[in-house]
Amino acid sequence: MTVQTIEVKLSESKGEKPLAEELQFGRVFTDHMFIADYCEEKGWTDHRVVPYEPLTLDPAAIVFHYGQTVFEGLKAYLSKEGKIRLFRPEQNMRRMNQSCERLCMPQIDEEFALEALKQLLIVDKDWIPKAEGTSLYIRPFMIATEPYLGVAPSTKYRFMIILSPVGSYYKEGIHPVKILVENEYVRAVDGGTGTAKTAGNYAASLKAQEVADQKGYSQVLWLDGVEKKYIEEVGSMNVFFKINGEVITPELNGSILEGITRKSIIQLLKHWNIPVIERKISMEELKEAHANGALEEAFGTGTAAVISPIGEFNWQDEKFVVNEGKTGELSKQLYDTLTGIQTGTVEDPFNWGVEVN
Amino acid sequence: MTVQTIEVKLSESKGEKPLAEELQFGRVFTDHMFIADYCEEKGWTDHRVVPYEPLTLDPAAIVFHYGQTVFEGLKAYLSKEGKIRLFRPEQNMRRMNQSCERLCMPQIDEEFALEALKQLLIVDKDWIPKAEGTSLYIRPFMIATEPYLGVAPSTKYRFMIILSPVGSYYKEGIHPVKILVENEYVRAVDGGTGTAKTAGNYAASLKAQEVADQKGYSQVLWLDGVEKKYIEEVGSMNVFFKINGEVITPELNGSILEGITRKSIIQLLKHWNIPVIERKISMEELKEAHANGALEEAFGTGTAAVISPIGEFNWQDEKFVVNEGKTGELSKQLYDTLTGIQTGTVEDPFNWGVEVN
Structure with missing residues (x-):
């Protein structure tokens, strides 16, 4: 052009x-x-x-x-x-x-x-x-x-x-959602188109979402397509976990979309001196962190919702409630900061906001 | 409807x-x-x-x-x-x-x-x-x-x-093509949309085909998305191998499209009492069959070409010529029979042909 x-x-x-x-x-x-x-x-x-x-x-x-x-x-x-x-x-x-x-x-x-x-x-x-x-x-x-x-x-x-x-993604203020861990359908795999924002990835996701809807869950948690063990994304959002004070998000592995909200959150957390790490994280590890009481918060990130707190997981018919089903402190802080920067009411340390003249 | x-x-x-x-x-x-x-x-x-x-x-x-x-x-x-x-x-x-x-x-x-x-x-x-x-x-x-x-x-x-x-897929009569075994890009994976005839699968395939074109190959041979070991399809066709008198085609594994030409060929071969089996087949096995002289023919099958004989594979920069790069006898026989049934010039033992009145 x-x-x-x-x-x-x-x-x-x-x-x-x-x-x-x-x-x-x-x-x-x-x-x-x-x-x-x-x-x-x-x-x-x-x-x-x-x-x-x-x-x-x-x-x-x-x-x-x-x-x-x-x-x-x-x-x-x-x-x-x-x-x-x-x-x-x-x-x-x-x-x-x-x-x-x-x-x-x-x-x-x-x-x-x-x-x-x-x-x-x-x-x-x-x-x-x-x-x-x-x-x-x-x-x-x-x-x-x-x-x-x-x-x-x-x-x-x-x-x-x-x-x-x-409209506002949250009609009654930010609130946590229940998600279903998907064991049958796969969103994307390394070598496929998962890192691209292209139609086929979304077409492939509809069936699993339909099943989740029927079971009363608002989103699907996608696992990797190879071992169906490692966490990839939630719905059409990236996903973060706060475990023992450290924030973990799945590393970019060739099938995960690199969200701009994801990238911004990593930068913000570093700016706040909160430990944040991009690495593989399995459902087994999450389950164990939950059992130990180490899983403090979980949330999805994307343009539509900005931050979408996760209040409950269902993995193979076992339910895991996170933070008593309430929005975590960090989730709220990230939501307020990002939406504040977006609307121009909060300091913008990275000059992310662009004004149109 | x-x-x-x-x-x-x-x-x-x-x-x-x-x-x-x-x-x-x-x-x-x-x-x-x-x-x-x-x-x-x-x-x-x-x-x-x-x-x-x-x-x-x-x-x-x-x-x-x-x-x-x-x-x-x-x-x-x-x-x-x-x-x-x-x-x-x-x-x-x-x-x-x-x-x-x-x-x-x-x-x-x-x-x-x-x-x-x-x-x-x-x-x-x-x-x-x-x-x-x-x-x-x-x-x-x-x-x-x-x-x-x-x-x-x-x-x-x-x-x-x-x-x-x-027009005729083969302007100068049926002839073999050279294909490149794809080690980076993946067409589909179990749990994805590979078994459906949907746009995203084809969008995902374009990049690998572009690379193959640049290297002078006319089609891509797709491997499984999990181990990148087992053969799935060739281009947008199913694939068959004749090894030691037996015909092998990858089994329907949740990521392979069930071709109607594929299905018809299996029926025809059985009708002719030629051994045909649907099972996993790895590139290693194919390489070994080639080394032993047991790999007699290889061909793709689909609506456009009907039968597309494979004259050469390139796997990780190693080249394997099949049947001296010539169209095999069985490939030719299948092509003639199927196109004959389609046009109504050959006996149609399964009543596959449908005439429109």
Whole structure:
């Protein structure tokens, strides 16, 4: 994506904005979207902000058949001063390029893509909800558009950014969830696509989530695909455990997605001089830590929830309650700090916040 | 999909049919397609044959983000008597439902879907190429269409069938290919989606194929994702080895796709009283069989090529030539028999052929 101008075509009508208390996740979209098109001969062209409208694609487009697609997720907040704030957006653009590399898709110009996002946000600024805990969810994504049924990388792509105002993940304040340890289905394996933010990983996860839902659990804890012994992720989040005062998160092993919230938490903990270590951790070890009373807290981390405390595990029909099913102190502190940095109400020692002018 | 009538809306113009010698794979599509739509409240509705045209989908449609999509592939042939012939199409519809089950997608009525396919084929019969080795490739597929960014099964789907006239896989007669044994990337693992015909498996395979292409190999031989020791598939085909007069194919282990050509070959071999066994087979065993002179033939099997003889393996930079790089006798016999049954020129002991009236 060479630096080019962005054409802006404004929508003639404005969509109705949902009330703060009616906001859900990812159901309503703003008035505009950003689009750029790629073909092998010309690279990225036709960068434009246009009214949000349906896509028109050939039924043979590669994305429908062979899933060549990657995406990102981040949020924009409105600060008390009315400024648009982003949280480490350059990290999302970088990871998008890493995902593209794995999926044989073209690279984007990360700086230009961020510029495009900022322009789109300025156009749809009115859509950023103001109530506590709400935000504008941002979904950059790229799809393979060439109509071709051969199994080969597409020669044509579309890069898009769409925006959706979302409610607070916790309607009644941060609270712990119950999770089911998954012993049958596997999310990803080393050598697969687990480190990329690509559609197939999420498609593969639906079945296990369905089973968990039926049993009354809100998330699945994924184990490694080789030995089904080591902990990988929780739902579509990374996972952390506080054991004997030390914070442990599974090391990046070739199948775990490197979350930007994960990375930020590791940096924050180090900044706070709290011991944090990335290493293999097995369900057996977790079970033992629980039995010894050493397991103090457990939580998932991701863009949607920021921090999602875990109050209970079910592993092979045995239940393990963590911290009496309550949100741990560290979980709360991390949640408050990260959301504070995101909205601009808390000191930002790493300059993670980016204001859009 | 309850049995309903199929509305037919014919195209006002007819597309230009490519000449037999210009036919490629999956680049040109016929004048019409079949569509049915699903929503949770009504089930499958609006079954229709309509002119082939672009799809219109919300940019937030789940298929673009979370890859909830499955597909099938089969072929229609024109017999010498001018009849449309299909090969075991009920098997494809059955497998499509198995894939849907894994991906949390709704079931189709298999018989009705086959009926819809037949109607579509009658409308576009002129598109079935007549030259030897050519056929009309059929692509049934289903995509999740609900606009929603939550990671959850869609409540809306579209089922479609599109058709593409394709050339002979072998322009100059059946010939062996060179393949690269893949030691880094993994196609699928038990507990993943390898047994389903879904987009993510194909997206995951592109990178390894790219590396193989660069090294001058036409396909990748996939090893298991756990030990990287046992043979799984070749490219997007199943794989067979003839060792000491016995035919061996990897057993269905939870990550291998159950090919309809694979299944048919096993039945044919049994019918011919040739020993055939489904079991684990490692690269070490293959290497040893090659060293002993016991490895007589190797071939991939799938809808596109039917039989694809393997003339050479490269495993960790060591090369193994099979049958002096020539097409083996059994490979040729299987190819001739299967393509003969498909086109109706050879006796069909299992009644695999289905004629469309």
